[in-house]
Amino acid sequence: MEITFPAVNIDSTVPQLIVALFAILALLVEVFSRSSRMVFATCLVGLHIALLRSLMQWGRGIPYESSLLAVDGYTTFFNVLFILIAMITLAISLSYVENTRVDGGKYYPLVLFATLGMMLLVSSMDLLMMFLSLELLSISMYMLVGSQRDKWVSTEAAIKYILTGAFASGFLLFGIALVYGATGTISFSKMESILGGLTGGVPPMLQIGIALMMVGLGFKIAMVPFHMWAPDVYEGAPTPITGLLSTGSKIAVVALILRLFSNPFIQVSSQWVGILWVLAVLSMTLGNVAALLQKNVKRMLAYSSIAHVGYLLVAFITLSTRGMEAILLYSAFYAVMGLAAFGCIASLTRAGGSTTAGEGERLKAEDYTSLGYTQPVQAAILSICLLSLAGIPLTAGFIGKLYLFGAAVNAGFVGLAVIAVLNSAVSLYYYLGLMLRMYALPGRFAPAEEPVGSLFGKLVLLVLGVTIIALGIYPTPLIGAVKGAVTALSAL
Amino acid sequence: MENLFFYIAAILAVASAGSVILQRKVMYSVLSLIVTLLAVAWMYAMLSAPFLAVVQVILYAGAIMVLFLFVVMMLKYEKTEIQRFRPGLLWCTGLLVAVFFLMKLIYVINRASSLPPKVTTLPPDFGSIKSLGGVLYTQYLLPVELTGILLLVAVVGVALLSGIKK
Amino acid sequence: MVEATGLFSKLWLVPALPLAGALFNCLLGRQVSNFVVSIVACGSIGLAAALSLLLFNSFLKLPVEQRHIELCMYNWIPSGDFSAPIDLLLDPLSMVMITMVSGVSFLIHVYSVGYMSRDESFARYFFYLNLFVFFMLLLVLAGNFLVLYIGWEGVGTCSYLLISFLYHKQSAARAGLKAFVVTRFGDFFFVLGIMLVFVQFKSIYFGEVFPRAHEVLTPVMATWVALLIFGGAVGKSAQVPLHTWLPDAMEAPTPVSALIHAATMVTAGVYLVARCYPIFQLSPTAMSTVAVIGLLTAVISATIALVNNDIKRILAYSTVSQLGHMFIGLGVGAPAAAIFHLLTHAFAKALLFLGAGAVIHALHEEMDIRRMGALKGHIPATFWTFLVGALAMAGIPGLAGFFSKDAILEASFTNGGVLLWLIMVVTAGFTAFYCFRLFFNAFLGEKRWDPHVEEVHHPAPVMTIPLMLLAVLAAVGGYMGVPHALGGADRISSFLAPVFPPAHHTDGVSSSRLLGIVLMAVSSLSALGGISLAYFFYVMPGNREIPERLRQTFSGVYDALSNGWYFDKVYQVVFVDRFMGAANFFWQAVDTSVLDMTVRGLAGLILGGGEIVPRLQTGLVRWYALFMVAGAVVIMGYLYIF
Amino acid sequence: MLAADQYLMVGVVLFGIGVIGFLTRRNVVVLLMCIELMINGAGLAFVSFCRQTGSLEGQVFVLFAMVIASVEIAVGLSIVLLVFRNRATLDVDEMEVLKW
Amino acid sequence: MSRGVLQYAPTCPERKAKEMDIAHWPVLSILILLPAIGAGLIFLIPWTEEFFPRVLALLVAGVNLLLSLALFRAFNPASGGMQFAERRDWIPDLGAGYSLGVDGISLFMVLITTFMVFLALLSSWGEVERRPGLFSGFILLMEAGLLGIFLSLDLLLFYVFWEIMLVPMYFLIGLWGLENRRYATIKLIIYTMGGSLLMLVAILSLYFLHHAQTGTYTFDIVQLYETSVPAYALLPMGFAFFVAFAVKSPLVPFHTWLPDAHAEAPISGAVDITGLLIKTGAYAFLRFFLPLFPDFSASYAPLVVVLALLANLYGALIATVQNDIKRLIAYSSVSHVGLIILGIFVLNLQGIEGAILMMVSIALSSGALFIIVGMLHKRSRTKDISQMGGVWRDMPLMGGFFMFFTLASVGIPGLCNFVGEFLIFLGAFRVNVIYGVAASFVVVLTAAYLLWMFWRVMFGPAPERARTWYDLSFMETVTLTLPAILVVLIGVYPKILLDRIEPSASALLVRAEKKLALNQNGSGLAQKEMLKKQTVIVMSQSPERSEGEAKQ
Known part of the structure; x- marks a missing residue:
């Protein structure tokens, strides 16, 4: 048997390669220079190069090798998004890492590896590729979550995350096995044609396979009832990593679900739309109600991110182009909002962060009282994020929700849209409540507090804040990009 | 004959798997798991996957289990939860739900009669190292490389977590 | 209709002069001395009275059929087919009335200068009084129902202000409120009457309504219009059963009682009925x-x-x-x-x-x-x-x-x-x-x-x-x-x-x-x-x-009489107490209980339902795994059923 | 020749036993072993389907799954070590600082 | 119509040049953006600064007021259409535009907004003790939002302003509020947000419906007017819009947030603005609800009217027994709002004109009452009426103003509220005698509770501690004189308003009728007939009247 290498267009995967290369390079830099700032710089440079390279691919579908990876407009859109997310995560990590004595030399490269996982996940056209990149992402995240070695909560979060995560992976793997068994293939495109030619009902094997895959994937996006890990892990993880968890890793899996469920599995959509309807409602409601009661800010945002998954699902189950656009748009918006929010919290960490739970970080809602007067920049940006998360107009979040709910209404899911908006109304209460607390008028003799956070960090946050507002006022460029990406997806 | 072999392997696998979760001591669980893995390797061999069977024995039963044993022995964790075992709410519902889940799974898959028809004639080298290698290094080259990165990540991660600093 | 010419085109000065006096006393009264205040107040009314006499003189010289002069100032409320200009009407009735009103007012103003000389709110008093005269003159000079209504309400307001002039007395405040509300109750009918007139006639001008009354109105409708207008008159002229406010109104300074509650305002009802006489005539009822x-x-x-x-x-x-x-x-x-x-x-x-x-x-x-x-x-x-x-x-x-x-x-x-x-x-x-x-x-x-x-x-x-x-x-x-x-x-x-x-x-x-x-x-x-x-x-x-013996003999009658036939007591029990009771009921039982509680209950439901979440979030990994398995079971069950 | 269904069923049972173990045991190491059981169950399913359809993808998948499993175990055990160093416990129920 | 053209024929070239100028500016955008930018600047100034931001805010509000007056001057009263319209694409993908315009209905809402904001800043000058700069910033933001609501001609843009308004409101109450503010803000959020988010769903439904019918995606209100809503969707969609507007208005039984919001907002300026906020509900009924859902309006008008009458009566009843002076006035707002809604839903010219006039009037009279109460609160530190009394002795000037605005609220002819009230009564009376009777009857109660309040606050023996309550300062006098002048002006010469409102109001009715004629399905025929008749009256009467006026 002669081994012939398949015709591979390496050019198409250059951004991914750059990310991988620079991650390894950064590890080497760490070995030789011992300066975590150098590592940081290397990673950031690598991401910039990858970003440029990705942008060069913008709007072009470049075939790699059809059965494993799809490098198309959809992938490029998400690649750019993930690289940006990684850059922001790095940027908001810088002072946090130094404050909390995390081993930056390995932390930064791991962020890059996680990014690589996300990028590959989005372009997967194969269950194997999907599984591997998902694991790359997950394993990097396990480690990042536990990277604050000398802090128990971080360790506990890591062990919880890996135990539940591996458990979920088991489900996913078994689900994949059953799907493979039912269809005889692991390639998306083949699967689509096989499922398209399906006659005489859906085989139960496939049903169960999809169900088990939904468990595994639902876990990654923290969908109710597979969400339980999220608040704990979000709280324990280093705050920038919480940001990455709630945005990057979630968006990557959502993007994958979109590709998987809207192409191969759409043939059997009647099987899972109904259950997703219920899960969407549950996610929104539980997320919001829990956030309403939560006094810990990081956990509150964790629950709110669960609710946001619910919103995304609302658009997803419409299975329409409009819904896909809405999801992409909202994902991008949510990435900015979430990262900025967690970035603010990270940047509010007081120097000399220490070993026990929560010390140095502002976790409790009381810690935010009158913050607007002592830490004006972070408070202002956090306020913008909260407004945006709440979906107040003139912020990105509003446009996102408009698209989401619009998609639902358009597809006739008016009841779902109504539930979603009512949830949105409930969510307003806790978002605005935190804001109100931040601007609670201080007494005349309130103790002065030194501003915290590095200038660089504040600048990054400022850029994010402005982006949220700018996108809220003029979202058209992004909408154009999203439309292109969705066209690529449906052109498969 | 084949039936017999299968049933022996199956009973061995299931019994030892049961043993994994029933043993009081972790050490015994590890040893039971090794038996399970070997039984699975046996079944791999019977399912025309000789290479996998070998890898299963070497990688799993060999390497991973050593890792387990090593950790278990290093930690010398004598307390087992069995000593303090009280079937609480969580335990009961957990067992109930899990068993129900298993039953459901078995029930549904039993009904799954729509498996693709069994291929009667397999190529002679099906599952051999050569055939697998042929696929791996052509079609699945990228995953293989990805696996390399994955392992690198694991190394870096473990270093990060165990605090290895120069 | 005769256009106002000559002296009659200055008709607007009759009400305007008191208004000017009122404005002066309102804006500057506190800055100038009492003497200036009284000069302005009496002077403006005096001029108005003199002007009225002059007008009367010219009026008498007019031939009888021309004794109907209208002066339109501007269109006050134009809205679609409705329009209510500010227009003045001088006919024998209003001529007589303005002469009487301005004359008597002038005398009472002069009297008040002496009577109120030691009051610290001297300027305020004359502001109210002048304003009253303005509204009264507007009332009697009105050329349409709505202008009449301005004057009507205006005099009522001034009456209210003057009754509670001695603000530190609770009784004065109560009497003022009573006067206002009771007459307002009458006005309620009057407003309805005006609207009915408009609906019937598509106009509210006296000059257009009255001549056409007999052809436009059916007898029943005439009765309705007349009775509604009469309702206003009953309130303002203190007729039974709305008479109870007038005796209480005696809390006002005495010259006010003389002017408003005897000579002018209370007679506005009589004037109104007389004015609308063509309508009343159509209805014997x-x-x-x-x-x-x-x-x-x-x-x-x-x-x-x-x-x-x-x-x-x-x-x-x-x-x-x-x-x-x-x-x-x-x-x-x-x-x-x-x-x-x-x-x-x-x-x-x-x-x-x-x-x-x-x-x-x-x-x-x-x-x-x-x-x-x-x-x-x-x-x-x-x-x-x-x-x-x-x-x-x-x-x-x-x-x-x-x-x-x-x-x-x-x-x-x-x-x-x-x-x-x-x-x-x-x-x-x-x-x-x-x-x-x-x-x-x-x-x-x-x-x-x-x-x-x-x-x-x-x-x-x-x-x-x-x-x-x-x-x-x-x-x-x-x-x-x-x-x-x-x-x-x-x-x-x-x-x-x-x-x-x-x-x-x-x-x-x-x-x-x-x-x-x-x-x-x-x-x-x-x-x-x-x-x-x-x-x-x-x-x-x-x-x-x-009389003392008579009183003892007929004590029942005497009590009834001295309590004003118990009108006040009955009203208190039947209307005021009931009304307050209803108000309290709606506030306590409906607003704060039902409506508010619905909201609170909803919020409580959300929060109470939310209480289950902390219980689920136990922090135990296996618990979380349990939920995942349970979720899988549910999804499988769903797929299998559907 | 045996039907692949039977092998599949063994895989299902192994998977199920893993799930049962995960939900009932408290020792972290045992939990990790239960995950191994689940992965092996899945592997068995893969290979049996492979045999059934005659395609090699399943076997390739199992190969990668083994790698993943080993990586997960390695990382998992390193975190377990970290936990043990901090708290001297392997009881998963004692890891509950993070809750509500 | 010709009358207006004549009146506004350019008499001198200078005047014309000036008008051209303002017509070529994006004057409406400036109106909205100016306060927004002002607020932004204020937020950038260090918040410990007290004097400068307040001056800046006052300046911005003043310029805006002047600008709106210029707008008023340049407004062509003869036209019933949109003037000074601006339209740019905003989100072309959605067909959402940045589309502004002003007509006779919104013109006065704009004017009253700029005026009341200026007044609010003026009145809060000495009243805000902590972070006055921040306070002024929020007030300016409110102004921007309010003007946006009144000026937008795009449903999405309208919704944007509608929601965004809540944020500064929330902070005004939440930050500077009294002890119960938390509860008040929760209620504010639950009610208004719940309502308006439901409306968002309805807006989206309408939008897609329009697309299904015409094939274009647009939020442009003029195009959406043409959408015919099928019978099955009419009730839920109309209801969603209705609830959103009714909550904001607030119509009983959606009103309970208002008394809390009013009572807990400490600064009179903030309360004032709340007063404006609630006008947006009634305005939205006119601008959006009537033309979008004429069939809903026509079929359910009797129900709405009954609800409005109930609100009118109910508010008056509850106001009577309030001991908290702010709540009392708040409930009086509830009562008045009932009247406004009544005016709108009797669906005739008088009713609508009266409603608009009433909105302006209530903003003035109730707003001024709130300012006075704020001044009283500053001195007495209490809202409890039983703690007051005899205030007149030491504060005759304030007493005078208080009396004046109370009388205005009572509806004394010659002051502003009367005109609106009377037109609403007339409109109601023409539709159904019972409506007219019920509405006019409440006026008696209004007089009773307002004057009773006045008695309890101002008359009677003064409490001992009242000795320290000083009379109005110069600044306060100015603050109260400005609305007083307007109250008289509108009361005596409402023609300024009515002339400009009428073409737009009749255009509104004509449009509604036309649409109704298109959808000749469903019930409520009698109401439709009535609406038609009204339109005919409007059409036939206006030339007559202008002739009559020309004669004068």
Whole structure:
């Protein structure tokens, strides 16, 4: 048997390669220079190069090798998004890492590896590729979550995350096995044609396979009832990593679900739309109600991110182009909002962060009282994020929700849209409540507090804040990009 | 004959798997798991996957289990939860739900009669190292490389977590 | 309709002058001295009065058919097919009214300068008073219903402000509120009436409504319109059952009572009905209602006045009673007589009130007639003028009240029947009795003053001169309407005739001369009887215990009378208490309980339901895994079922 | 020749036993072993399907799954070591600082 | 119509040049953006600064007021259409535009907004003790939002302003509020957000419906007017819009947030603005609800009217027994709002004109009352009426103003509220005598509770501690004089307003009628007939009247 290498267009995967290369390079830099700032710089440079390279691919579908990876407009859109997310995560990590004595030399490269996982996940056209990149992402995240070695909560979060995560992976793997068994293939495109030619009902094997895959994937996006890990892990993880968890890793899996469920599995959509309807409602409601009661800010945002998954699902189950656009748009918006929010919290960490739970970080809602007067920049940006998360107009979040709910209404899911908006109304209460607390008028003799956070960090946050507002006022460029990406997806 | 072999392997696998979760001591669980893995390797061999069977024995039963044993022995964790075992709410519902889940799974898959028809004639080298290698290094080259990165990540991660600093 | 030309184009100055005075006193009154305030206040009214006289003069020179002058200022509320301009209408009725209003107002203003001289809110007082005159003049000059309504509400407001002028007294505040709300209740009907008029006529101009009334309105509709408008009149003119506010309104300073609650504002109802007479004529039901209400009012309030001891309240009830007479006049088809009575009553009652004011002033704010007496020697000018007023009021032949009252009596005999006439005659006797009961108690007999009163305040000339002028008017005012029966020309009737279409009205002219004289004689006798009785009781020594004994004998009747036939008490229980009860119920039971609790309950439901989340979030990994498995089971179950 | 169904069923049972173990045991190391059981169950399913369809993808998948499993175990055990160093416990129920 | 053209024919070239100028500016955008930018600047100034931000805010509000007056001057009263319209694409993908315009209905809402904001800043000058700069910033933001609501002609843009308004409101109450503010803010959020988010769903439904019918995606209100809503969707969609507007208005039984919001907002200026906020509900009924859902309006008008009458009566009843003076006035707002809604839903010219006039009037009279109460609160530190009394003795000037605005609220002719009230009564009376009777009756109650309140606050013996309550300062006098002048002006010469409102209001009715004629399905025929008749009256009467006026 002669081994012939398949015709591979390496050019198409250059951004991914750059990310991988620079991650390894950064590890080497760490070995030789011992300066975590150098590592940081290397990673950031690598991401910039990858970003440029990705942008060069913008709007072009470049075939790699059809059965494993799809490098198309959809992938490029998400690649750019993930690289940006990684850059922001790095940027908001810088002072946090130094404050909390995390081993930056390995932390930064791991962020890059996680990014690589996300990028590959989005372009997967194969269950194997999907599984591997998902694991790359997950394993990097396990480690990042536990990277604050000398802090128990971080360790506990890591062990919880890996135990539940591996458990979920088991489900996913078994689900994949059953799907493979039912269809005889692991390639998306083949699967689509096989499922398209399906006659005489859906085989139960496939049903169960999809169900088990939904468990595994639902876990990654923290969908109710597979969400339980999220608040704990979000709280324990280093705050920038919480940001990455709630945005990057979630968006990557959502993007994958979109590709998987809207192409191969759409043939059997009647099987899972109904259950997703219920899960969407549950996610929104539980997320919001829990956030309403939560006094810990990081956990509150964790629950709110669960609710946001619910919103995304609302658009997803419409299975329409409009819904896909809405999801992409909202994902991008949510990435900015979430990262900025967690970035603010990270940047509010007081120097000399220490070993026990929560010390140095502002976790409790009381810690935010009158913050607007002592830490004006972070408070202002956090306020913008909260407004945006709440979906107040003139912020990105509003446009996102408009698209989401619009998609639902358009597809006739008016009841779902109504539930979603009512949830949105409930969510307003806790978002605005935190804001109100931040601007609670201080007494005349309130103790002065030194501003915290590095200038660089504040600048990054400022850029994010402005982006949220700018996108809220003029979202058209992004909408154009999203439309292109969705066209690529449906052109498969 | 084949039936017999299968049933022996199956009973061995299931019994030892049961043993994994029933043993009081972790050490015994590890040893039971090794038996399970070997039984699975046996079944791999019977399912025309000789290479996998070998890898299963070497990688799993060999390497991973050593890792387990090593950790278990290093930690010398004598307390087992069995000593303090009280079937609480969580335990009961957990067992109930899990068993129900298993039953459901078995029930549904039993009904799954729509498996693709069994291929009667397999190529002679099906599952051999050569055939697998042929696929791996052509079609699945990228995953293989990805696996390399994955392992690198694991190394870096473990270093990060165990605090290895120069 | 005749366009206003010449002097008549300056008609707007009549109300504008008092308004200017009011604005001056409002904006600058606190900065300038009391002297300037009084000059501006009296001056502006004086000019208005002079202008009215000039207008009257020119008006009389006009041929009768041209005596209908309209002056349109601007379009106030234009809205679709509705339009309500500010327009003034000068016809004989309004001519008479503005002359009377501005004249009497002027006198009372002058009097007030003396009366209020020591009050610290001097400017405020004159601001209100001037404003009142403005609104009153606007009311009588109005050329359409809505402008009339401006004046109508405006005078009510000023009345409210003046009643509660002495703001530190709770009773004054209460009386003001009561006056406003009760009259507002009447106005409610009036507004409905206006709207009904508009809906029927597509116009609210007097000049367009009245001439077309008989062709546009069906009898039923005419009744409705008339009764609704009459509702307004009932409130404003304090007719039964809305009369209760007027006696309480005596909390106002006495000149205010004289002006507003005797001479002008309360007669606005009479004016209104007279103004809308063409509509009332179309409906016999409405006419009889007017007469019956008037009769009831006249009797009820006259009886109450018999036993009251408060000098101002007696006069107030008397006013109510006389207003009832006027409505009887209107109801029996003698509008000119009613207007005539309105005028003479204005003179006499203003005089009596101002005299009462002088008495009160003299005795240091004493109002109870039982603690007066023997003032004759102390304030002679007041005594004599008061006597004139009382005689005029009682209807002693020769004085103003006699002619006007008898015009009404005659008309009611002719058109209303003997019974009506008889009741009115008895009422006339009551009137004479209580007027002189008051008079004798205050001025004659022995001194029963409060021991604190050491020295009687003598009224300043600025107070006595208006008294005298009014006394003259009260004495001779009747000669503008000497009836045909006595050989007079009844000039007032003929002057007003163009306003009241002659086709239907029967102003007593048809009755025979002899009958007229007989009727007059009977009513005069009745009045004299009343005076004699009062003299017997209160002046002739040793008889003072007779009324006391009577009171004990008929204690039930006496209690009813002295409590004003229990109107106030009934209203309190039936309306006010019920209303407050309902309000409290809606607030406590509906608003804070049901509605608020719904919201709170919803929030509680969300939060309470949310309480389950902390319980689930146990922090135990296996618990989380359990949920995942359970989720898988549910999803599988769902897939398998569906 | 045996039907692949039977092998599949063994895989299902192994998977199920893993799930049961995960939900009932408290020792972290045992939990990790239960995950191994689940992965092996899945592997068995893969290979049996492979046999059934005659395609090699399943076997390739199992190969990678083994790698993943080993990586997960390695990382998992390193975190377990970290936990043990901090708290001297392997009881998963004692890791509950993070809750509500 | 010709009358207006004549009146506004350019008489001198200078005047014309000036008008051209303002017509070529994006004057409406400036109106909205100016306060927004001002607020932004204020937020950038260090918040410990007290004087400068307040001056800046006052300046911005003043300029805006002048600008709106210029707008008023340049407004062509003869036209019933949109003037000074601006339209740019905003989100072309959605067909959402940045589309502004002003007509006779919104013109006065704009004017009253700029005026009341200026007044609010003026009145809060000495009242805000902590972070006055921040306070002024929020007020300016409110102004921007309010003007946006009144000016936008795009449903999405409208919704944007509608929601965004809540944020500064929330902070005004939440930060400077009294002890119960938390509860008040929760209620504010639950009610208004719940309502308006439901409306968002309805807006989206309408949008897609429009697309289904015409094939274009647009939020442009003029195009959406043409959408015919099928019968099955009419009730839920109309209801969603209705609830959103009714909550904001607030119509009983959605009103309970208002008394809390009013009572807990400490600064009179903030309360004032709340007063404006609630006008947006009624305005939205006119601008969006009537033309979008004429069939809903026509079919359910009797129900809505009954609800409005109930609200009118109910508010008056509850106001009577309030001991908290702010709650009392808040409930009086509830009562008045009932009247406004009544005016709108009797669906005739008088009703609508009266409603608009009433909105302006209530903003003035109730707003001024709130300012006075704020001044009283500053001195007495209490809202409890039983703690007051006899205030007149030491504060005659304030007493005078208080009396004046109370009387205005009572509806004394010659002051502003009367005109609106009367037109609403007339409109109601023409539709159904019972409506007119019920509405006019409440006026009696209004007089009772307002004057009773006045009595309890101002009359009677003064409490001992009132000795320290000083009379109005110069600044306060100015603050109260400005609305007083307007109250009289509108009361005496409402023609300024009515002339400009009428073309737009009749255009509105004509449009509604036309649409109704298109959808000749469903019930409520009698109402439709009535609406038609009204339109005919409008059409036929206006030339007549202008002739009549020309004669004068």
